[in-house]
Amino acid sequence: MGYKDNYKPLGAITTVDESDSRYIARINEEFEVGDGDRIRLNVFLPRSGGPEFPVLMTATPYGKDVPFIDNEVYKVFAADLPEVMKSKHLSWEAPAPSWWCPHGYAVVIMDHRGSGASSGASRPFSTQDWDDYAKAIEWAADQPWSIGKVGLTGISYLGLNQWPTAARQPRGLACMVPWEGLGDYYREGGRHGGIYHSFMDVWYLRQIMRNHYGSRNRSNGCWGPTSPEGKLSDSELDGLHQKLPKFLLENEWIDDEWYKDHMVGEDYSRIQVPLLSAGNWGGTGLHLRGNVLGYMRASSRYKFLRIHTGRHDLPYYCEPYITYQKSFFDCFLKGDDYDGWKTGKQAPVAFAVRRGTQPQGSIQGELEYKFRDENEWPLARTKYEKHYLTANKMLLKEKPSVEATFSYQALYGECIQFTTPVAEEEYEVTGHGHVRLAVSLTDHEGETEPDLDVYVAIRKINAQGIESSYSSSLGNPTPVVFGWLRASHRTIDPNPYPDSFHLPVPVPSHRRSDRKEVRNGEVYDLQIELWPTNVVVGRGERLVVEISPKDPVGADLFACYDPIDRDERTLCGTNNIHIGKDYESYVVLPIV
Structure with a gap:
């Protein structure tokens, strides 16, 4: 029965x-x-x-x-x-x-x-x-x-x-109105x-x-x-x-x-109804990428992207966010367009600009970040700047001539950090960036076929030399943005989605048929997508790119540490980052 x-x-x-x-x-x-x-x-x-x-x-x-x-x-x-x-x-x-x-x-x-x-x-x-x-x-x-x-x-x-x-x-x-909701379960949720x-x-x-x-x-x-x-x-x-x-x-x-x-x-190009996609700059471990890419992929005539900050649940229920949700629904369900969703009064894109540091997890503190209207995403005026890793652990726009290798223990080793020069003038990072690294594995003596995992975090250091943390979607301190890649997954897919749209970062295919071997001593080219982000770097401040074999500090609950998936027999050894004129090791920052 x-x-x-x-x-x-x-x-x-x-x-x-x-x-x-x-x-x-x-x-x-x-x-x-x-x-x-x-x-x-x-x-x-x-x-x-x-x-x-x-x-x-x-x-x-x-x-x-x-x-x-x-x-x-x-x-x-x-x-x-x-x-x-x-x-x-x-x-x-x-x-x-x-x-x-x-x-x-x-x-x-x-x-x-x-x-x-x-x-x-x-x-x-x-x-x-x-x-x-x-x-x-x-x-x-x-x-x-x-x-x-x-x-x-x-x-x-x-x-x-x-x-x-x-x-x-x-x-x-x-x-x-998908509020902080991923759109690609494999890349944003499962792995x-x-x-x-x-x-x-x-x-x-x-x-x-x-x-x-x-x-x-x-x-x-x-x-x-x-x-x-x-x-x-x-x-x-x-x-x-x-x-x-x-x-x-x-x-x-x-x-x-x-x-x-x-x-x-x-196929999200089949989405044709009016759309208000609401993401969170702090959702760098679960939902943010989906809100941004979903907005880009949809075919809706009336579509809008809003990106706020703060705790995952609070903005949805609080002012001013509840009022503009009502305004959107009043327009497209009741036919009352008093806020101009159909007439162009509402900007297609608007987001909180993360200038300075505000109290985390508090709706009042997060509202200190002022919203700015934009006409498109990614921003048309974006300049994608390469900053090369150097032998003295700097990030510079000129490709280094001096070769160097930085090594750390796989799985549990300490991170390596590279820093930009202190900013002489304020600049803003907004959009999609990525990191490219020449990486090798040595000293692997495991019982299974080798592999290596790379975790990337970008942090901002203020003029006093203290990290400026931001609110994760759980209200806890988190860096500016993250990226991840398992070396066997390094094959890039130029068309990762069935709907046609341009994403200005490399996206791995993650197909078993594209799996690449990892062998002791060979140098591999890894291209690591960073999730969409925004941060203002003020005078006297700098950015740090952190490369690690494990979850960076600030990953919160959105960590990748399962002992079965991260088997010591597969991931043991030494990971090496190679720098110099013969290697492509840099970060691409979207500067506006």
């Missing part, structure tokens, strides 16, 4: 909750997908107006019924939210019905299949999630309380799932430069497994109600839900069969 045998008639589990004066909640609305699984959704309706409303929609793997303000993981973050956003129905990284419903919007929060109340097998980052979401959008568009126009919104997974879903062009989809991203372990165990459909002990830590069909046994849970970290570890290459169903090959 399986869980489907415990289904009640479709619609029988839906309940109405009118306990909050700001909205009416319809809990566990449901529809059936083709294989008999059921998608459950919470619908929040305004108490006035209507009877039809524009719809704001999101889909979550974290549980539509898991309370943001009380859950053991999330409540520490909820403490900083504006009071108007809080309610017992507010879920992690989802739109707040207590704010949006009084502004005339219906809010729909859907549990992805296999999570929370939605039955079936959990398959995060898979085609299953995108296809289900597209069906849910069409369901919402057809409801009697809907005007037939749906806007997508949400943070992180609730942002990233919008890219492939919108590419399916579901009927009723009118606009989208960095081919190196396993250990954040996936933490994320899956702490937030996804606890919310699996049929999971038990949900009351411990406030993880919401038991699934409608009841609890499943351990063996049933193991058979139903895919263990994501296991599959990531077993599949190193982007053309492995498993990845074909996980965001690889999605």
Whole structure:
């Protein structure tokens, strides 16, 4: 007997909750997908107006019924939210019905299949999630309380799932606001430069497994109600839900069969609805690249890129960001363009300029960074400047004639830093940079075929000789930007995506068919993409390029350190950086 045998008639589990004066909640609305699984959704309706409303929609793997303000993981973050956003129905990284419903919007929060109340097998980052979401959008568009126009919104997974879903062009989809949401699961989520991203372990165990459909002990830590069909046994849970970290570890290459169903090959040029992509300069280990490239890849006539700073969750719920989200939705869902999204009043691109250093993790501190409007991304006036590594550990514009080799122990050795001259005049770095290194491996005596990992961080040192750290998306100190590459993944793909757009940095193919050997004593040319970034270097300040065999200080939770993926038998030995007239070792900085 399986869980489907415990289904009640479709619609029988839906309940109405009118306990909050700001909205009416319809809990566990449901529809059936083709294989008999059921998608459950919470619908929040305004108490006035209507009877039809524009719809704001999101889909979550974290549980539509898991309370943001009380859950053991999330409540520490909820403490900083504006009071108007809080309610017992507010879920992690989802739109707040207590704010949006009084502004005339219906809010729909859907549990992805296999999570929370939605039955079936959990398959995060898979085609299953995108296809289900597209069906849910069409369901919402057809409801009697809907005007037939749906806007997508949400943070992180609730942002990233919008890219492939919108590419399916579901009927009723009118606009989208992916807030800090990656767009390339392999390069931005699962592996960095081919190196396993250990954040996936933490994320899956702490937030996804606890919310699996049929999971038990949900009351411990406030993880919401038991699934409608009841609890499943351990063996049933193991058979139903895919263990994501296991599959990531077993599949190193982007053309492995498993990845074909996980965001690889999605054509974002099929995205044609109005788009507001919101990234975070501090999201250099997970989402930022996706927001920038998603904006570049989409074909939308009306598309906008905004890049803020600060903690991952706060800006979405706070001023001034909540107001311009409303302005965008009012334009494309209600037809009220009072802020000029269609007329050109709104700049296509705007971002916070990181000049100086502000308090980290505080919305008030982060707002000290002033926004600047731009007409395009990357900025047309960008000059891509090469700064060569030198024998005296400097970064200079002239290629060095003196040869040198810098060595460090593989896996656990100390980093090597190269510094620009102290700035005589202020300059700004904004856009896409990369690092090119001539690297070799020596002294490898491991039992397996050798490889080497390179981690890069760029740091800013202020006029007092102290590093200027910036807020990561978790609110902790982090450098300006990161880059990573495993040497066997060094083959560059000039066209890494199915949609045609120009990315001014080298992107590895990560295909098994392009794998390159690493041998003792041979020098290899590594081109390492740096994620998009912005920083102002003032007079008396300088930049430092740090090269390391391990996670740099400030990587936060977005680290790459798994002992299985980073096997000592493979990565042992000495790593060497070669400098001089016969080698190409430099950093390219996008100067504006």
